[in-house]
Amino acid sequence: xxxxxxxxxxxxxxxxxxxxxxxxxxxxxxxxxxxxxxxxxxxxxxxxxxxxxxxxxxxxxxxxxxxxxxxxxxxxxxxxxxxxxxxxxxxxxxxxxxxxxxxxxxxxxxxxxxxxxxxxxxxxxxxxxxxxxxxxxxxxxxxxxxxxxxxxxxxxxxxxxxxxxxxxxxxxxxxxxxxxxxxxxxxxxxxxxxxxxxxxxxxxxxxxxxxxxxxxxxxxxxxxxxxxxxxxxxxxxxxxxxxxxxxxxxxxxxxxxxxxxxxxxxxxxxxxxxxxxxxxxxxxxxxxxxxxxxxxxxxxxxxxxxxxxxxxxxxxxxxxxxxxxxxxxxxxxx
Numbered sequence: 001x002x003x004x005x006x007x008x009x010x011x012x013x014x015x016x017x018x019x020x021x022x023x024x025x026x027x028x029x030x031x032x033x034x035x036x037x038x039x040x041x042x043x044x045x046x047x048x049x050x051x052x053x054x055x056x057x058x059x060x061x062x063x064x065x066x067x068x069x070x071x072x073x074x075x076x077x078x079x080x081x082x083x084x085x086x087x088x089x090x091x092x093x094x095x096x097x098x099x100x101x102x103x104x105x106x107x108x109x110x111x112x113x114x115x116x117x118x119x120x121x122x123x124x125x126x127x128x129x130x131x132x133x134x135x136x137x138x139x140x141x142x143x144x145x146x147x148x149x150x151x152x153x154x155x156x157x158x159x160x161x162x163x164x165x166x167x168x169x170x171x172x173x174x175x176x177x178x179x180x181x182x183x184x185x186x187x188x189x190x191x192x193x194x195x196x197x198x199x200x201x202x203x204x205x206x207x208x209x210x211x212x213x214x215x216x217x218x219x220x221x222x223x224x225x226x227x228x229x230x231x232x233x234x235x236x237x238x239x240x241x242x243x244x245x246x247x248x249x250x251x252x253x254x255x256x257x258x259x260x261x262x263x264x265x266x267x268x269x270x271x272x273x274x275x276x277x278x279x280x281x282x283x284x285x286x287x288x289x290x291x292x293x294x295x296x297x298x299x300x301x302x303x304x305x306x307x308x309x310x311x312x313x314x315x316x317x318x319x320x321x322x323x324x325x326x327x328x329x330x331x332x333x334x
Contacts, residue, residue: 018066020105021059022086025068026098030060031079031086034069039076092153100147103140104130104294111293120296130294131245135201145178145205152241156184158324159271165189165236168267172197172234174226174258175242179206181271182238183213194219197231226254232261240271240326244287245297248308255312259333268314268331274321275301283325305329 025031028049034040042060046053057075064071069083079087085094107130110121122130134140165171165185169192173182176196186194194215196206200223210219222231227250230237237258243251258268273284288299300308306316314331321327 019101021063022068023098023102023105025059025063026086026095027102029088031083031095032088034077034079036079036084039072039078042075042077092150094150096143096146097150100143103143107293114292121293135199138201141201141205148177149180155322155324155326156181158322159326159328160184160188162322163320163328165192168192168236170195170234171236171238172231173238174230175239176206177202179209181240182219183210183215186215186218187213195222195231195234197222197224197226199223199225226257230257230261235263236267236269237262238269238271243270244272244291244299245295247296247298251308252312255314259313262333264333266333270305270329271326272329273299273325274305274319274327275299277301
């Protein structure tokens with residue numbers, strides 16, 4: 001094996017250090033203590049954050065070699081555009097996303113188990129599925145909300161710009177989480193009504209956000225599990241980053257419940273990344289590894305979505321790409 005291949009494989013093998021370093025710095029809040037254009041010494045940063053000075057320097061030096069922070073003088077660091085996104089007060093701050101990953105990194109020790117069994121690595125490491133774990137650890141809920149918003153927040157406006165929701169009278173957002181998606185759609189379409197459906201430990205945060213957005217008169221909140229039933233009465237049903245969390249068999253159970261209540265002229269809207277064919281890098285393929293390891297779900301190709309929807313009683317009628325990672329996959333009952 002040539003030296004070039006050896007070095008490339010070594011970098012790939014050691015790349016886990018980059019994600020861990022990013023999350024560690026985010027958890028420590030290092031970025032908050034640096035003002036862009038005013039470099040801070042590592043000695044000062046270590047004193048403020050209660051960290052080991054030399055270790056902190058080595059982590060920041062490593063991150064700076066990847067465009068996160070820049071060393072401007074002897075053991076002094078300033079922001080780059082990337083590291084500035086880790087400030088808590090940054091617009092669309094990414095800090096919460098990195099903190100979220102900091103909480104679940106041990107699950108990656110279960111990837112080998114997932115490869116052998118097809119079961120989520122998270123289950124093997126933590127002893128229960130990730131959503132059950134979150135349900136019994138209420139402190140994780142706000143972190144996951146903020147983390148998902150940091151990662152997927154840009155998708156909402158891109159989706160609204162790309163897909164035409166006009167003509168929908170009542171939109172039910174299934175597994176709607178904190179209500180950010182449904183609130184944005186209702187704000188854009190002032191005559192539309194909405195129903196947010198999610199588990200009991202989630203809907204409290206959604207109700208607060210809907211009320212804060214002045215949408216309580218047009219949006220109701222309903223508690224339940226989409227594995228058991230889905231509320232009737234809507235003419236469109238949206239699932240954002242829900243279907244990718246589950247196996248094909250589980251998805252058919254979810255979509256089957258939707259098929260039982262959706263009207264014949266209704267619309268099914270799956271808001272997901274679509275995995276491209278070929279060998280080129282893709283963020284959707286990166287997320288697929290996360291799905292394999294954490295919930296045990298799958299990021300799917302267009303053909304796989306077509307087949308899945310057909311099995312559940314839907315025709316795939318269109319896939320609308322957006323300026324973000326996600327597409328809007330539209331299905332109609334057949």
